[in-house]
Amino acid sequence: MVRSIPIPFIALVGLLLAVDGMVAWLASATVWGWGIPWAVGTGLLLGAFLSRLGIRKSVAFAAALVVLIALCAIIYVKGEVIGAFKLDSITAILLFLGLFVGEVGVGIASVLTGRASAQGANFWVYVVSALAIAVVLNYLTNRHVRTTYDITQAQLESLSDQTLAKMKGLRKDVHLFAFIRDSDPNRPGYAEMLKKYAAASRYFTFEFVDPDKYPDIAARENINPNDITIIVKCEDRRELVLGPEERDLTTAIIKVTRPGQKRIYFSMWHQERTLEGEMGMLANLLRQLNYATAPLKLIDSDVPPDCAVLVIPGPKAPFAPVEISRIERYLAEGGSALVLLDPDSIETGLENVVARWGVVVHPNMVIERQRGLVPYAGGLYMGEQQSMYARAMKYEPSHAIVADLESKGIATGFYQVREITWTGANPTLACTGTPIVFAGSRTSFAITEVKEALRNPRQAHSAEGKPSGPFSVAVAATAPPSVSTGVEGAKTRLVVVGDADFATDRVVSQERGNVDFMLNCITWLSEDEDLITIHSREPGYKPIVMTASQGTFMFLFCVWRYPAMVFVAGLLIWWYRRSRGPGKDN
């Protein structure tokens, strides 16, 4: 053993150099930065191994030198030979392991059988070698094995089902750049989440870039070095990740891998809400989701063939017959439309259009009535209040648009909303539809004197004899196109909501669920179901309910009686042994 000590040390130096090469490669150093130490290290390892096999040292190291020169030549000629690099690094580690088993393993075995000293084993050889093998094992596990099992029922530490499904379906290389400073306390959290993504698909890779260290990369990507910026790239496309949540990251991956850009048209000239005005926030979100938006004057032209979704956001004026016929033709040919109809709008003509898909637009308005803390004169007081603001907490759980809102208990809010119902299947169009959102509490009711109520918003209404809530305020319907378009699987998709205010900046900023609902409507209508809002897993309701006496019992038992029992048992055993005297316990 002692006479062969230099060989393990040479091997160790070789290993360290090879590992250094690997680390440098991972840190995106130049090919010379990682290639040289790696090549030298591999050569040394090979020499050590050949020497161990009994070949003369001079021959062994001559062979190693040849390998070293050959590897350097390959690096020089081929540049970043990443595939070969990986292969040879693993070969180098295997060589070292073989050496370890041969050189040091024999020593360990002899230690375990008690004959170590007879062979004059060197303490430090064992320690350093054992440490080296521990380091290599840990390094390999970290680098190549990312197996984790979330064995909890709630799967709180796992990615959502939607994200996992998307990652499994990934067939293009997606690379993520996270521009975060090394010292940023948020970095470990991001790394933890990104590792989960990388574990879910081998097509997904990521790297952290400290903008202070690599200002050239930061400048090239046009990012602000003072902010955390995450960019996802796929082929020549690039997307900015908008936040730290799972939904932001998954959305960016979906966007960057999705071919083409879909166009959404917003009708105008009927006093609708405008994208530049009241719906600015929504327009911004749609752009972030890679949708193009454009206004549409139906009086001038047909619905364009590239229209993915036609949005009619709260018209206040009636549509001309030619416009109605154009909308009808668009829907009959398998188009998708989102129709938002406020209760204060007059007969727009759209009521009859949507009626053909089994959707009934009621001429009423939901009035919410609740008892509880109500704001008054700068304070909160108990009392009953009537309001035109109706919240929805109940959704159709089987429909893709609102399934997630239902399961997560996310509320949406509607200001001045009318009832929209579904009559049932229409035999001529073979429609299928369902009410998807139910707004208002059980004490809410619907009034038909809408104009008077809007003229005098403070007026109290009587609920006597009026239908009570919750009310269906949104309906989604689908039907095969009644006019053949030649597109296989084409379907008319229609969503009608009894309010347009819910998508305006004023209401959206109050109810976070409204953004999800509106975007889900658009993504469902444009057949981008995989873009439907993704929510990371959240802890559920798992309460503890104890009476005061149960709490006292638990306190006494856990903090005193139970430990005391263990203590008394120990005391008795100790006293028993002491009383018997030493040496009598057997």
Add this chain to the structure above:
Amino acid sequence: MKGTWTVFVKELRSYVHSPVAYVMAFVFLILCGYFFQDAMNFLNRYTTDYPMRYQQAQQMRRDPPPPPNVDIVVIRRTYSVMAFLLTFIMPILTMRLYSEEYRNGTIELLFTSPVTPGQTLAGKFLASFALYAGILVLTLNFVVFAYLYAEEGVRPDTGLILSCYLGLLFLGASFISVGVFASALTENQIVAAVVSFSVLLMFLVIGAAADYVGNYSAAEFLRYLAVNGHADSFLRGVISLRDIVYYITFIGFMLLLTNRVLESRRWRL
């Protein structure tokens, strides 16, 4: 194997007959019991207040408060405290393993007996581990209470509880391997306990220091070195192969080191 078993039985008997194990179990159970009942009472109060908090949040148009969750508030918190307490308990449980043999002079008998130092070491390590596992079994009363007072249909997560115990077993075994090593270094039990405690504290500090290191790779390296940090994923219900490999290599390395120390002492006798 027979030699290991003999040492294991002898060591376990010494533990059972020694008041130290009972005193440590007593202190450990009292502290864990206190933190457990505190978490339970907190969650009970939070559960009572939750509807009002939820309603207030709705009226103020704020995000709803997080729902009461026994897994997060009680199970994770209690077992995290347990993992922390092990740093203080383990040195005392392991301090006598070799130090007592040195002080009593029985180490010579051990070295000259047919049982090899490796078998002795394995027997002592396993005996300490068995005692520690026994103490952990005594903490199952927390699980019983959490099940009893949880609502029907939303009982504590069994997977999380299993994962927590698995993590505590790995962490405890690592701490025992450090304790055995420290005990093999000196014949003074107090010194052994202090050395062992210092090493464990160093690992705690390393993990905490990682947050203040500017260089990310260095910080990750320090985080990886910290023994306690590897128990975190277990305490969240995630079993990771990298953590298992870390613990196995850590325990293996510490035991090998101890074995070398014993060999070295053996030939100095």
